[in-house]
Amino acid sequence: MQIFRTRDPDFQERWTRLCARGSDEDEAPVREAAARIVDDVRKRGDAALLEYTARYDGFAPSSAADLALGPADFARAFHGLPAAARKALKLAADRVAAFHRRESDALVPSRRDAIGATLGQESRPLARVGLYVPGGTARYPSTVLHTAVPAKVAGVAEVVACSPAAKPGPDGQGGQVDAWTLAACHVAGVSRLFRMGGAQAVAALAYGTATVPAVDKICGPGNAYVAAAKRLVYGKVDIDMIAGPSEILVVADGAAAPQEVAADLLAQAEHDVRAVSVLVTSSERLARQALAEVDRQLAVLPRQEIASRSIHERGAVVVARNVAEAVRLADEFAPEHLALLLRDAPRWVKRLSRAGAVFCGTSTPEAVGDYLAGPSHVLPTAGTARFASPLSVATFRRRMSVLAFTPKALAEVAPSLDALAMAEGLEGHARAVRVRLALAAERAGAPRPRKTLAREVAAAGAAPRRASPKVAAKAPARQATSRVAAKAPARKPARKAAGSRR
Numbered sequence: 001m002q003i004f005r006t007r008d009p010d011f012q013e014r015w016t017r018l019c020a021r022g023s024d025e026d027e028a029p030v031r032e033a034a035a036r037i038v039d040d041v042r043k044r045g046d047a048a049l050l051e052y053t054a055r056y057d058g059f060a061p062s063s064a065a066d067l068a069l070g071p072a073d074f075a076r077a078f079h080g081l082p083a084a085a086r087k088a089l090k091l092a093a094d095r096v097a098a099f100h101r102r103e104s105d106a107l108v109p110s111r112r113d114a115i116g117a118t119l120g121q122e123s124r125p126l127a128r129v130g131l132y133v134p135g136g137t138a139r140y141p142s143t144v145l146h147t148a149v150p151a152k153v154a155g156v157a158e159v160v161a162c163s164p165a166a167k168p169g170p171d172g173q174g175g176q177v178d179a180w181t182l183a184a185c186h187v188a189g190v191s192r193l194f195r196m197g198g199a200q201a202v203a204a205l206a207y208g209t210a211t212v213p214a215v216d217k218i219c220g221p222g223n224a225y226v227a228a229a230k231r232l233v234y235g236k237v238d239i240d241m242i243a244g245p246s247e248i249l250v251v252a253d254g255a256a257a258p259q260e261v262a263a264d265l266l267a268q269a270e271h272d273v274r275a276v277s278v279l280v281t282s283s284e285r286l287a288r289q290a291l292a293e294v295d296r297q298l299a300v301l302p303r304q305e306i307a308s309r310s311i312h313e314r315g316a317v318v319v320a321r322n323v324a325e326a327v328r329l330a331d332e333f334a335p336e337h338l339a340l341l342l343r344d345a346p347r348w349v350k351r352l353s354r355a356g357a358v359f360c361g362t363s364t365p366e367a368v369g370d371y372l373a374g375p376s377h378v379l380p381t382a383g384t385a386r387f388a389s390p391l392s393v394a395t396f397r398r399r400m401s402v403l404a405f406t407p408k409a410l411a412e413v414a415p416s417l418d419a420l421a422m423a424e425g426l427e428g429h430a431r432a433v434r435v436r437l438a439l440a441a442e443r444a445g446a447p448r449p450r451k452t453l454a455r456e457v458a459a460a461g462a463a464p465r466r467a468s469p470k471v472a473a474k475a476p477a478r479q480a481t482s483r484v485a486a487k488a489p490a491r492k493p494a495r496k497a498a499g500s501r502r
């Protein structure tokens with residue numbers, strides 16, 4: 001694990017390199033591999049999906065339909081678990097649901113303004129979403145809960161999930177998905193789970209295949225291949241964010257316990273060889289103690305191989321001049337998880353604006369957020385916390401603006417609208433308003449000079465309205481106007497037409 005100090009002459013260079021984790025340069029080979037896979041599944045559908053599933057997950061079902069598991073499988077798995085396991089899943093699901101139900105929709109309420117325009121927003125759930133549940137080197141039933149529960153709270157009608165099956169065991173049998181993951185699908189109300197993973201799963205959900213339905217949005221975390229594929233399909237579908245290899249940045253002062261610092265760093269390092277764990281501390285002594293403690297704990301960690309590569313290839317300890325500088329660097333790094341092992345940790349939160357989630361103080365280990373604190377553990381990685389937010393109910397809903405003008409309101413804004421449209425050279429837009437004003441005037445039978453009305457209708461580029469015999473009998477002047485309009489030459493200068501109504 002590298003160690004450097006903000007006083008070092010090459011600090012900026014090393015810090016910039018550390019901050020660039022997961023960047024385009026860092027991930028070029030992964031991106032190219034993901035692009036080939038996505039393209040192939042888009043073109044060849046199920047056939048390509050089955051080939052990649054066999055290659056990467058060792059699962060070769062006889063038909064693509066066998067990739068899918070459904071509610072009966074989920075219920076069987078749930079009821080087959082011991083009571084303590086069912087209780088843990090339910091507790092986590094309940095806490096996630098309780099937190100996300102507290103989210104507010106914060107819409108602009110519909111209101112009629114001074115001119116008579118009623119303006120507002122409405123929000124609706126997405127119809128069908130696809131959740132990526134990782135499963136390459138670890139199982140993630142918690143991710144089922146931290147994605148599907150907010151989706152259900154949001155009101156999504158159809159929640160489908162995908163997760164790679166475990167690699168075949170010594171018996172050569174593939175296709176197994178652990179009971180906890182299936183049970184979590186039962187608890188969270190997932191409709192179907194497809195046993196597929198990686199870039200091929202993302203492509204199948206984005207473009208649809210004969211077996212896998214195309215979704216409106218793909219959400220959920222995954223390794224670098226999954227993250228790269230989500231970037232590639234964005235636009236065809238929406239995505240929640242880039243939630244790639246896990247990260248933690250711990251800010252600690254001299255009072256922090258090195259054992260806790262090391263444990264938090266390793267808890268993320270064990271996710272993936274590409275996970276990033278960083279300590280920024282104001283204490284040289286703590287830096288040294290934490291390094292030693294990481295080595296001690298690594299030696300007895302079951303996922304030592306993965307965590308050790310992550311720590312040695314991507315981990316770092318940075319010694320800052322003081323806590324304020326450490327906190328400033330943490331914010332610049334924009335980590336997925338930011339742990340504040342500081343005296344008076346909550347006080348520092350107001351200095352932060354760029355982290356996926358902030359964990360305050362020694363009794364709030366990051367792991368509590370991973371499982372059952374409440375806020376979804378799906379968080380932006382690779383510095384994208386600069387602009388992206390945690391997965392939430394809002395992730396699964398979309399807003400639409402709703403506008404309703406009265407004729408009077410339209411007439412009031414028409415001159416300015418006309419001016420703007422003509423400035424943009426988009427006369428069709430201006431005409432779409434002028435025609436309404438002209439027809440409204442005609443309907444109202446406003447006592448207007450014949451020529452003015454003729455000019456208005458002609459300038460709007462519209463055909464004359466055919467007056468009903470009743471109206472025609474009552475309003476000979478308007479009928480005459482329409483006849484004139486039908487014959488009128490192409491158009492008068494628009495501004496003049498608009499101005500004539502002022």
Ligand SMILES: NC(=O)c1ccc[n+]([C@@H]2O[C@H](COP(=O)([O-])OP(=O)(O)OC[C@H]3O[C@@H](n4cnc5c(N)ncnc54)[C@H](O)[C@@H]3O)[C@@H](O)[C@H]2O)c1
Nearest residue numbers: 134135136137164197198221222223245246271272378379
């Ligand atoms: N940011 C978050 O919110 C969050 C939450 C949970 C987990 N995670 C991350 O999710 C990831 C889980 O990773 P994982 O690998 O265990 O499971 P995964 O399901 O994300 O990836 C496994 C799949 O990757 C593909 N793959 C692997 N090697 C490949 C190769 N060489 N070429 C092409 N495709 C390949 C295969 O299709 C395989 O099925 C970790 O990085 C973890 O840190 C992030």
Ligand SMILES: N[C@H](CO)Cc1c[nH]c[nH+]1
Nearest residue numbers: 140142143246247370377
């Ligand atoms: N730390 C992960 C997010 O980066 C979430 C998780 C799930 N299970 C354990 N951890």
Ligand SMILES: [Zn+2]
Nearest residue numbers: 246267268370
């Ligand atoms: Zn974790």
